Amino acid sequence: MSVLLIVEHNNKEIKSFTLNAITASSQIDTDVHALLIGKNCSDVAKSLSEISLVKKVLHVEADHYENFLAENFAPLVVKISKNYSHVVSSANTFGKNLMPRIAALLDTSQVSDITKVISPDRFLRPIYAGNAFATVKSTDTKKCVTIRPTSFEPCEVSGGSAPIEKIEPTEEFTSSKFIKREEVKSDRPELGTARIVISGGRGMQSGDNFKLISDIADKLNAAIGASRAAVDAGYISNEHQVGQTGKVVVPDLYIAVGISGAIQHLAGMKESKIIVAINKDGEAPIFSVADYGLEADLFEALPQFLEELNKLNTIQK
Amino acid sequence: MKILVAVKRVIDYNVQIRVKEDGSGIVTDNVKMSTNPPDDNAIEEAVKIKESGKATEVVAVTVGEEKAQETVRKALAVGADRGIHIKAEGIVEPLAVAKILQKIIEKEKPDLVFMGKQAIDDDCNQTGQMLSALLNWPQATFASKIEIKDKKLEVIREIDEGLETIEVNLPAIVTCDLRLNEPRYASLPNIMKAKKKPIEQMSALDLGVDTTPRVQLIKVEEPPTRKAGIKVSSVAELVQKLKNEAKVI
Ligand SMILES: Cc1cc2nc3c(=O)[nH]c(=O)nc-3n(C[C@H](O)[C@H](O)[C@H](O)COP(=O)(O)OP(=O)(O)OC[C@H]3O[C@@H](n4cnc5c(N)ncnc54)[C@H](O)[C@@H]3O)c2cc1C
Ligand SMILES: Nc1ncnc2c1ncn2[C@@H]1O[C@H](COP(=O)(O)O)[C@@H](O)[C@H]1O
Numbered sequence: 001m002s003v004l005l006i007v008e009h010n011n012k013e014i015k016s017f018t019l020n021a022i023t024a025s026s027q028i029d030t031d032v033h034a035l036l037i038g039k040n041c042s043d044v045a046k047s048l049s050e051i052s053l054v055k056k057v058l059h060v061e062a063d064h065y066e067n068f069l070a071e072n073f074a075p076l077v078v079k080i081s082k083n084y085s086h087v088v089s090s091a092n093t094f095g096k097n098l099m100p101r102i103a104a105l106l107d108t109s110q111v112s113d114i115t116k117v118i119s120p121d122r123f124l125r126p127i128y129a130g131n132a133f134a135t136v137k138s139t140d141t142k143k144c145v146t147i148r149p150t151s152f153e154p155c156e157v158s159g160g161s162a163p164i165e166k167i168e169p170t171e172e173f174t175s176s177k178f179i180k181r182e183e184v185k186s187d188r189p190e191l192g193t194a195r196i197v198i199s200g201g202r203g204m205q206s207g208d209n210f211k212l213i214s215d216i217a218d219k220l221n222a223a224i225g226a227s228r229a230a231v232d233a234g235y236i237s238n239e240h241q242v243g244q245t246g247k248v249v250v251p252d253l254y255i256a257v258g259i260s261g262a263i264q265h266l267a268g269m270k271e272s273k274i275i276v277a278i279n280k281d282g283e284a285p286i287f288s289v290a291d292y293g294l295e296a297d298l299f300e301a302l303p304q305f306l307e308e309l310n311k312l313n314t315i316q317k
Numbered sequence: 318m319k320i321l322v323a324v325k326r327v328i329d330y331n332v333q334i335r336v337k338e339d340g341s342g343i344v345t346d347n348v349k350m351s352t353n354p355p356d357d358n359a360i361e362e363a364v365k366i367k368e369s370g371k372a373t374e375v376v377a378v379t380v381g382e383e384k385a386q387e388t389v390r391k392a393l394a395v396g397a398d399r400g401i402h403i404k405a406e407g408i409v410e411p412l413a414v415a416k417i418l419q420k421i422i423e424k425e426k427p428d429l430v431f432m433g434k435q436a437i438d439d440d441c442n443q444t445g446q447m448l449s450a451l452l453n454w455p456q457a458t459f460a461s462k463i464e465i466k467d468k469k470l471e472v473i474r475e476i477d478e479g480l481e482t483i484e485v486n487l488p489a490i491v492t493c494d495l496r497l498n499e500p501r502y503a504s505l506p507n508i509m510k511a512k513k514k515p516i517e518q519m520s521a522l523d524l525g526v527d528t529t530p531r532v533q534l535i536k537v538e539e540p541p542t543r544k545a546g547i548k549v550s551s552v553a554e555l556v557q558k559l560k561n562e563a564k565v566i
Binding site: 069070071074092093094096097098099100101102103104105107108109110111112113122126127128129130131132133134135136137138139140173175176177178179180181182183184192196220228231232237238239244245247252253263264270273274275276282287288289290291292293294295296301304305308309312 | 411415435438445482535540545555559563
C-alpha cells in the first residue's frame, strides 16, 4: 500500500520539515503521495511534483483551507485515506494539531514523534522527554504517524516529475474561525534547521541582555533559542523555546548560555553534535552533556566570545 | 456554564526516570507521582473562570488505576466541585481516553473542556484533538491565552511560527500550555474541604470502552549516553577548540 504525506506549507512554499517527513515516508513505503491542501497554492504543487521521492501529488484548494485549520483538513484526509496504509506528517505544531484529529476519525491509535522507521509497522519513539526510547508496533490496519523532523534528513527537492491530481474539497467546519497569525520575521536561519544554535536562559536576566546572544548569532549565522524560563519571564518570544514542550533541535553546534540543563530542556537539544555550556555554576547539570564547558559569568564571557570570533575571519555568512 | 477538566496522573516531572532492566517499561514503584503539569494549568483556568462568575461548575475527570483518584482529589483541593474517576489498568492510549471522555461528556454535557496539551510520560500530544474529532467539536490546542466572549472563545495558540489567534464556538475543547496561567497551590483548609467533595467512580468497561492498547510496546531502552566532555579554562580556549578540534565554526 501507499503512504499519504500531508504537506505543510504557507500557500507559497513547502515548509522545510515536510522534506524530512517525505524521507521518513519513503522509508515506510516507496509509493509516497503528497497531499497538498490550501488556497492558491499551485506553486507548491509544482515544487512537490519535482521531488523525486514523491510519486503523486494530490492537490485540493478552497477558501476554507487557507489557514490550515485541523477541523477543515481532517475530514478531507479521512475521505481520501482509504487507498493508503499510512498517513504521515511532521511532529511540529502543524502535525501535532492535525494528525490526532485524523487518527480518531479513522479509529486508529496514532504513533507520535517517531525517530526511526524500523519496519512499516514498527517505530522507535522517545518517551519521558527523551529519557527513554520505546520500540512500538502498531496493530491498526491504517497507521497515523508523526515524525520527528530532526531525526530524518530532508529529501532532495529535484529529479522528479510526479503527476498532479486535483481533488474535490470537503465542506467547511464553521464553528472554528482563524483570526490572525503573528509570525516573527527574521533573517536568521530557522531554529529547527540551523547549523548553529545559541540559546539563553534565565541567567540572561532580561530581554535586553539577549543582545549579547544576538550579536554572536549574527556573527555565526546561528539561530537563537531559549529555555522555557527565559520565555516565561518574557525575555524572548515563545517560538524560540527549545525542549520537551518547545522545539527539538539537532544542530552541529549548540551553545547554552545561562541555562541550568533541566531534563525538559535537554529533551530538545541533547542530540546536538557539539554542545557548549556557559554557566557560572560549575555544578549545573548542563555540564554533564556539554562537550565543552566554560564555568564563567556570561556577562564577561559573551563579549569576549564575540571578540574572539571577530578575530577569526573564516566564518561564512 | 459547566467546565470539564481532564487530569492525568504521571511520574513527577522532577523525577529522573529509570528504565526497567527487562526493557518492559519504566520503573514506577516508589516513584513520586503528580498531576501532569499542564493539567494543573487546565484546572486553574477552569477555576478562574468559575471565580469570575462565568461558570457554575467545574468537574475534574481522570482515567487510570485506583491511585489516579489522588489527582482528582488535588483538582478538588484547588477548586473543582466534583470528580469522576474512570478506573482502568495499565497503559490507556489517548484514543481510548478520548473515547471514555466522549462518553462522560455525552452524559455531563459541559460547555467547555480543558485538558493539558501533552502528557509528560507518553509525550503523545493527542488526546484533546482526538476527543474533539469524536465529538465533532472545535479544538483550540496549545492555548496560552483564553477569553470568553458570549458563546464563543477567543484563544491565542502557541505555534512554531509564533502565535495564532482563533475563535471557536462553544462547546469546544481547549488544550493548555504551561504559559496559560500560574497554577495555585492548595491551601490546607481547602485540602480538608476537598476530602468531602464527591468523586464518582466507574470503570471503562461500564462505559463500554475497550482500552486494550492498539500500539504494542515491544521494548523500552535507555537513550545512548553522551560521552563526558571537558571544561575549558577561557573563552579563547573555547573558540580555539571549536575551530580546530570540533571544527564547527
Ligand atoms: C512539563 C514541563 C515542561 C517543560 N518544558 C520545557 C521546555 O520545553 N524547555 C525548557 O527549557 N524548559 C522546560 N521546562 C522547564 C524546566 O524544568 C526548567 O525550569 C527550565 O528549563 C529552566 O530554565 P533555565 O535553565 O533558563 O533557568 P534556571 O534553571 O533558573 O537556570 C539558570 C542558570 O543560569 C545560570 N546563571 C545565572 N546567572 C548567570 C551568569 N551571570 N553567568 C552564567 N550563568 C548564570 C545559573 O547558574 C543557572 O544554572 C518544563 C517544565 C515542565 C514542568
Ligand atoms: N488517563 C487520562 N486521564 C485523564 N486525562 C488524560 C489522560 N490521558 C491524557 N489525558 C488528558 O489529555 C492530555 C494530553 O495527553 P496526551 O495526549 O497523552 O499527551 C493530558 O494533558 C490530559 O489532560
